[in-house]
Amino acid sequence: MDLLQIANRTFRSRLMVGTGKFSSHQAMLDAMEHSGCEIVTVALRRVDINNPQDSLLAHIDQNRYLLLPNTSGARTAEEAIRLARIARAAGCEPWIKLEVTPDPYYLLPDPIETLKATEILVKEGFIVLPYMPADPVLAKRLEEAGAATVMPLGAPIGTNRGLLTRDLIAIIIEQAQIPVVVDAGLGAPSHAAEAMEMGAAAVLVNTALADTPDPAAMGQAFCKGVEAGREAYLAGLGPKRQQASASSPLTGFLRDES
């Protein structure tokens, strides 16, 4: 069976789903269900003490889904480490999707702070999945620091623009000894399939599922896209050519050959 292995865990699904921006908890749960995902990301924020709401955890079956808390909102390694420790204190397994994004406009990850935080969190026993720019050198540095995966961005978070970083992700995949999970910017099942065809180990989507009239159907569509891409990768894509290569025989035409 073709399983995804990250650290000491294996997963059947290669699609991770983010839980942000859904119109309701039910829409989120429907998308999760139909996507077939086994890993879902969550964020940490201050309780609104003037209007406290139920924690998201009240709605997610943790026997079914592995919670992957993120450090979104962190602008420095120090802030990210604080959030990781809080997530662990909340009783989660010590898995953390490390995000350090000081720039509020493009939410691009800070490579230096991301590496710094990875080094510290790995030493503290966390399974670290860092969100990163699609930089092959940084990917190797994160791997050497003990990251469980690398998560290069396809395009800025929430943009649905697809694999703008395709060529760099190809190099990351070629060189990585740990799973490469393409995260951010994947807006269509075809984007997810493309990443999987290239040999990505998994993809993560959120906005593409949350920002659609039918999250459940889109979850299912992404599930199929990921599976199709993975199967194509395992089958092996045919080579690309400049000139035509006929699929039909080039003999026996219904005309006199001169």
Next chain:
Amino acid sequence: MRIIVNGNEKQVKDHTSIATLLELVGVNPEQVVAEHKGTIVSPQHYHGTFLNDGDTIELIQFVGGG
């Protein structure tokens, strides 16, 4: 006394514990993590951790995120 909860000033009685504060605010203790003056407090210590005038408390919970 005056404490700061998630950046908001709040008046509470002397000898208020974190457990009492959570009750006052209306938060389920099983669904939050509390930081007292920058240090994470384990839930088993909510009853035994008492607040002092000027203390900062952060109450944090999981929300949707990607």
